[in-house]
Amino acid sequence: xxxxxxxxxxxxxxxxxxxxxxxxxxxxxxxxxxxxxxxxxxxxxxxxxxxxxxxxxxxxxxxxxxxxxxxxxxxxxxxxxxxxxxxxxxxxxxxxxxxxxxxxxxxxxxxxxxxxxxxxxxxxxxxxxxxxxxxxxxxxxxxxxxxxxxxxxxxxxxxxxxxxxxxxxxxxxxxxxxxxxxxxxxxxxxxxxxxxxxxxxxxxxxxxxxxxxxxxxxxxxxxxxxxxxxxxxxxxxxxxxxxxxxxxxxxxxxxxxxxxxxxxxxxxxxxxxxxxxxxxxxxxxxxxxxxxxxxxxxxxxxxxxxxxxxxxxxxxxxxxxxxxxxxxxxxxxxxxxxxxxxxxxxxxxxxxxxxxxxxxxxxxxxxxxxxxxxxxxxxxxxxxxx
Amino acid sequence: xxxxxxxxxxxxxxxxxxxxxxxxxxxxxxxxxxxxxxxxxxxxxxxxxxxxxxxxxxxxxxxxxxxxxxxxxxxxxxxxxxxxxxxxxxxxxxxxxxxxxxxxxxxxxxxxxxxxxxxxxxxxxxxxxxxxxxxxxxxxxxxxxxxxxxxxxxxxxxxxxxxxxxxxxxxxxxxxxxxxxxxxxxxxxxxxxxxxxxxxxxxxxxxxxxxxxxxxxxxxxxxxxxxxxxxxxxxxxxxxxxxxxxxxxxxxxxxxxxxxxxxxxxxxxxxxxxxxxxxxxxxxxxxxxxxxxxxxxxxxxxxxxxxxxxxxxxxxxxxxxxxxxxxxxxxxxxxxxxxxxxxxxxxxxxxxxxxxxxxxxxxxx
Numbered sequence: 001x002x003x004x005x006x007x008x009x010x011x012x013x014x015x016x017x018x019x020x021x022x023x024x025x026x027x028x029x030x031x032x033x034x035x036x037x038x039x040x041x042x043x044x045x046x047x048x049x050x051x052x053x054x055x056x057x058x059x060x061x062x063x064x065x066x067x068x069x070x071x072x073x074x075x076x077x078x079x080x081x082x083x084x085x086x087x088x089x090x091x092x093x094x095x096x097x098x099x100x101x102x103x104x105x106x107x108x109x110x111x112x113x114x115x116x117x118x119x120x121x122x123x124x125x126x127x128x129x130x131x132x133x134x135x136x137x138x139x140x141x142x143x144x145x146x147x148x149x150x151x152x153x154x155x156x157x158x159x160x161x162x163x164x165x166x167x168x169x170x171x172x173x174x175x176x177x178x179x180x181x182x183x184x185x186x187x188x189x190x191x192x193x194x195x196x197x198x199x200x201x202x203x204x205x206x207x208x209x210x211x212x213x214x215x216x217x218x219x220x221x222x223x224x225x226x227x228x229x230x231x232x233x234x235x236x237x238x239x240x241x242x243x244x245x246x247x248x249x250x251x252x253x254x255x256x257x258x259x260x261x262x263x264x265x266x267x268x269x270x271x272x273x274x275x276x277x278x279x280x281x282x283x284x285x286x287x288x289x290x291x292x293x294x295x296x297x298x299x300x301x302x303x304x305x306x307x308x309x310x311x312x313x314x315x316x317x318x319x320x321x322x323x324x325x326x327x328x329x330x331x332x333x334x335x336x337x338x339x340x341x342x343x344x345x346x347x348x349x350x351x352x353x354x355x356x357x358x359x360x361x362x363x364x365x366x367x368x369x370x371x372x373x374x375x376x377x378x379x380x381x382x383x384x385x386x
Numbered sequence: 387x388x389x390x391x392x393x394x395x396x397x398x399x400x401x402x403x404x405x406x407x408x409x410x411x412x413x414x415x416x417x418x419x420x421x422x423x424x425x426x427x428x429x430x431x432x433x434x435x436x437x438x439x440x441x442x443x444x445x446x447x448x449x450x451x452x453x454x455x456x457x458x459x460x461x462x463x464x465x466x467x468x469x470x471x472x473x474x475x476x477x478x479x480x481x482x483x484x485x486x487x488x489x490x491x492x493x494x495x496x497x498x499x500x501x502x503x504x505x506x507x508x509x510x511x512x513x514x515x516x517x518x519x520x521x522x523x524x525x526x527x528x529x530x531x532x533x534x535x536x537x538x539x540x541x542x543x544x545x546x547x548x549x550x551x552x553x554x555x556x557x558x559x560x561x562x563x564x565x566x567x568x569x570x571x572x573x574x575x576x577x578x579x580x581x582x583x584x585x586x587x588x589x590x591x592x593x594x595x596x597x598x599x600x601x602x603x604x605x606x607x608x609x610x611x612x613x614x615x616x617x618x619x620x621x622x623x624x625x626x627x628x629x630x631x632x633x634x635x636x637x638x639x640x641x642x643x644x645x646x647x648x649x650x651x652x653x654x655x656x657x658x659x660x661x662x663x664x665x666x667x668x669x670x671x672x673x674x675x676x677x678x679x680x681x682x683x684x685x686x687x688x689x690x691x692x693x694x695x696x697x698x699x700x701x702x703x704x705x706x707x708x709x710x711x712x713x714x715x716x717x718x719x720x721x722x723x724x725x726x727x728x729x730x731x732x733x734x735x736x737x738x739x740x741x742x743x744x745x746x747x748x749x750x751x
Contacts, residue, residue, distance in 0.1 A: 282656045284652075287679055
């Protein structure tokens with residue numbers, strides 16, 4: 001149903017994700033590792049390729065080196081095509097001046113020529129901040145059935161959390177009647193997932209109109225979508241059912257990793273019909289030692305586990321030495337947990353060597369501590385270990 | 387420097403000793419170490435030492451190797467110039483001659499057409515991390531026409547019966563290639579690695595074909611030894627020669643030894659293979675895994691000890707796996723027991739079934 005030149009996907013991957021603190025110190029949020037072997041962006045890229053999207057533009061801006069290296073020409077997601085495929089779209093110069101992407105809508109606005117050159121009929125706007133599996137074909141089908149101008153993917157969130165989201169108020173046909181951004185008293189619990197499908201000619205008209213408005217922040221949620229609604233466009237909400245998690249903060253990032261250890265979370269990585277793809281590191285299998293205990297955990301290639309690992313996600317090439325105990329933690333690639341050290345609810349960054357016989361995070365049972373070489377920071381207050 | 391060298395992967399067909407494991411595939415395509423094929427080691431070692439033009443002589447069972455190699459991308463061999471060449475036998479060869487001299491003769495254009503000055507031939511059934519750069523330097527420094535690689539073994543009485551042994555004089559000059567019949571414990575295992583000047587290689591092929599005296603290249607080398615300067619290079623690292631089910635099983639189990647594992651995987655370059663994008667392996671609450679090598683994509687709920695698990699293996703609750711090799715996609719259901727067994731790809735062991743092989747002589751399913 002999706003013809004490769006019919007739908008053009010635009011993936012917003014330029015954000016810093018400053019609430020992820022140390023994790024995004026050196027890399028863009030979409031490039032942050034997740035789930036033992038992936039990076040956050042892999043979920044959206046894999047959804048796109050599994051949905052038969054043939055054209056995808058990736059809008060990058062913040063510290064893009066690792067992200068660019070990871071994406072390459074997109075061959076890991078089968079996006080190295082003769083026609084179409086994947087393009088990385090950084091901000092660029094026009095004549096003597098150029099601009100950074102100043103908002104989500106502005107990023108698309110600056111690439112109007114790119115989308116035009118592909119002869120797009122529909123534009124699918126995606127963000128690389130979420131962990132989920134979605135068949136975008138279902139969204140497109142709904143959009144076409146409703147003969148809509150814009151369709152927004154939504155998910156039902158718990159009522160008590162609705163105040164954190166952009167809530168859509170709809171009529172009985174799911175036609176959007178009002179946007180309610182982070183409402184104090186929500187009247188609905190359908191939250192926008194930041195996934196939109198537009199008819200390109202209409203979107204183009206409003207992007208140009210928005211660009212002329214100096215007071216606009218050039219953001220889809222704040223500016224462009226409300227303007228389109230005010231001017232009477234047909235906008236529908238499509239309801240997604242399934243696992244979806246925003247990994248914008250350290251806590252939600254940690255929780256999303258832990259969700260992978262729960263068989264009932266709704267996110268199944270082992271489904272061969274909807275594989276999540278990533279760039280492979282060519283490592284040998286993992287070795288589990290003679291006295292080790294591994295329970296309720298995900299362990300990746302190249303790891304050596306001689307100690308005890310419970311309820312944790314361990315990335316490629318990491319080592320847990322004998323007598324070390326890792327509980328409820330996330331260990332990034334090539335980190336080493338030395339003998340006799342006990343970790344609780346920790347995130348250990350790449351290549352960090354955690355010294356032997358330490359007890360880390362015991363005193364902060366609810367908090368998550370971030371460990372990098374030489375220092376430990378406890379969630380928000382920084383505490384330095386000698 | 388090694389860019390001036392052609393890599394040739396070629397083997398002697400000894401497939402019959404493997405029973406069901408090699409019914410449809412050559413020995414060098416046997417799965418190994420949880421996610422590799424034997425051939426990956428020879429291929430990766432060549433790549434890691436800078437050989438960029440590689441020819442694979444496939445032998446007659448070509449389906450699996452074609453599928454595995456593809457355009458050579460996992461080994462960075464999908465190049466516009468150089469890269470990978472695959473030479474299956476001609477259709478008529480199956481009835482005629484499948485020996486290596488004949489194969490090289492019928493692909494002579496490949497060798498003549500290349501600008502390379504040297505040829506390096508290796509047998510993919512022999513796994514090692516020979517430092518090819520060092521071999522090449524030795525070859526050049528000694529001004530040899532041919533350098534052959536061997537390993538001094540001290541278990542010739544029990545293992546390596548019928549393996550080729552390299553006979554050399556005190557100065558390391560090539561004397562002959564014989565067969566180890568187990569009369570002495572110490573012998574020089576010929577590792578089936580030959581580094582040779584291309585013009586000498588072509589001369590030997592032509593002479594071998596014209597005289598009809600030789601069907602194997604190694605025989606020809608021995609026959610023409612007086613015409614060339616042939617010396618030897620001693621390799622001192624770990625070698626696995628996969629010659630039958632027993633050596634195949636032992637080679638896998640040896641990987642549970644940290645030193646051997648490190649030598650084969652962590653030192654002297656990465657071993658490359660085709661990736662299958664499995665997620666990490668999940669260990670359930672009641673799993674108990676000890677001293678085992680586990681590939682990605684497995685789901686383990688039961689007990690595993692001293693075993694090698696390939697990708698996507700599932701071990702059910704209270705199942706027990708010991709001293710076994712489980713190939714890709716094998717499923718062990720609840721309460722099943724598997725000891726001293728090699729399980730082929732996608733085999734399912736039903737609930738409560740026990741399969742127990744004899745120690746040191748694994749049962750193959």
